[in-house]
Amino acid sequence: MRFKDVFSIIGPAMIGPSSSHTAGAIRLGRVARCLFGSRPEHADITFYGSFADTYQGHGTDLAIVGGLLDYDTDDPRIPTSLDGAEEEGMDVTFRTSRTPAPHPNTARMNLKGGGRELTVTGASIGGGNIEISSINSFDVKFTGMYPTLVLSHEDRPGMIADITAILRIWNMNIGYMDLDRKSRNGEAMTVIEVDSPISGKLAEQIRSIGGMQEVGVVDLREGES
Structure with a gap:
C-alpha cells in the first residue's frame, strides 16, 4: 500500500484494540450500509482468515455490526452494538469460513430487508483502511476513502x-x-x-x-x- 498520510500508519481515532480488526471492520460495515441504503433487517456475516480466528476477541463482530448501524470508528456505542442491533430490529448471524480469501482480514456481508438483498465482500488492509472486492458477484475494487x-x-x-x-x-x-x-x-x-x-x-x-x-x-x- 502506498503511503498516503500518517493515519495510514497509526490508524484512525477509534474504539477497540486493533485498527485492522475494529476500525477497518466498522468501515466495511458502513460501506455495506451505504450501498444498501438503510439499516438492513437481517445481516449474515461471514469471517475469513484472521477475522475468523479472532473476531470475538478483537471485537470485529461488534465493529462490523456498528458499521451496519452507521457508527463511526470512535463511536462509544460500538461495544454495545449487538444490543443496538437488537433494539433497532436488525437480526445478525455470524459465520466463519476456511475458504481461502484474497486477504486474511476478509468479511462477506449478506444484507436483506424490504424485499432487497445485497452481498458485499471486503477486507481490512491495515491502519483502518479497507478494500471492497465484490458486490453481488461483480468483481470490484474501491477503498471508501473518496466519494x-x-x-x-x-x-x-x-x-x-x-x-x-x-x-x-x-x-x-x-x-x-x-x-x-x-x-x-x-x-x-x-x-x-x-x-x-x-x-x-x-x-x-x-x-x-x-x-x-x-x-x-x-x-x-x-x-x-
Missing part, C-alpha cells in the same frame, strides 16, 4: 459515455474507475471514485440514464447513509 458511485446497469454501447457526460456537467473529476460485467451485452457494474461530494440530484440524474438499474453512493466522510 464513490456504484452503478448497476445494462452493458450497452454508450453507457459509460452517458455517465461521464453527466459527471462533466456537474464538474466532477474522476479519480478512479472500474468496470465488471457478467456477459457481453448483459449486466454490468461500474465503480467511480470522484473528488467531490455526490449530491442527491446528481445521483438522480444518473439514475435516469436508460439501462441504469441501481445507483449506490458511498461517502464515509459524510457520516450519513
Whole structure:
C-alpha cells in the first residue's frame, strides 16, 4: 500500500484494540450500509482468515455490526452494538469460513430487508483502511476513502459515455474507475471514485440514464447513509 498520510500508519481515532480488526471492520460495515441504503433487517456475516480466528476477541463482530448501524470508528456505542442491533430490529448471524480469501482480514456481508438483498465482500488492509472486492458477484475494487458511485446497469454501447457526460456537467473529476460485467451485452457494474461530494440530484440524474438499474453512493466522510 502506498503511503498516503500518517493515519495510514497509526490508524484512525477509534474504539477497540486493533485498527485492522475494529476500525477497518466498522468501515466495511458502513460501506455495506451505504450501498444498501438503510439499516438492513437481517445481516449474515461471514469471517475469513484472521477475522475468523479472532473476531470475538478483537471485537470485529461488534465493529462490523456498528458499521451496519452507521457508527463511526470512535463511536462509544460500538461495544454495545449487538444490543443496538437488537433494539433497532436488525437480526445478525455470524459465520466463519476456511475458504481461502484474497486477504486474511476478509468479511462477506449478506444484507436483506424490504424485499432487497445485497452481498458485499471486503477486507481490512491495515491502519483502518479497507478494500471492497465484490458486490453481488461483480468483481470490484474501491477503498471508501473518496466519494464513490456504484452503478448497476445494462452493458450497452454508450453507457459509460452517458455517465461521464453527466459527471462533466456537474464538474466532477474522476479519480478512479472500474468496470465488471457478467456477459457481453448483459449486466454490468461500474465503480467511480470522484473528488467531490455526490449530491442527491446528481445521483438522480444518473439514475435516469436508460439501462441504469441501481445507483449506490458511498461517502464515509459524510457520516450519513
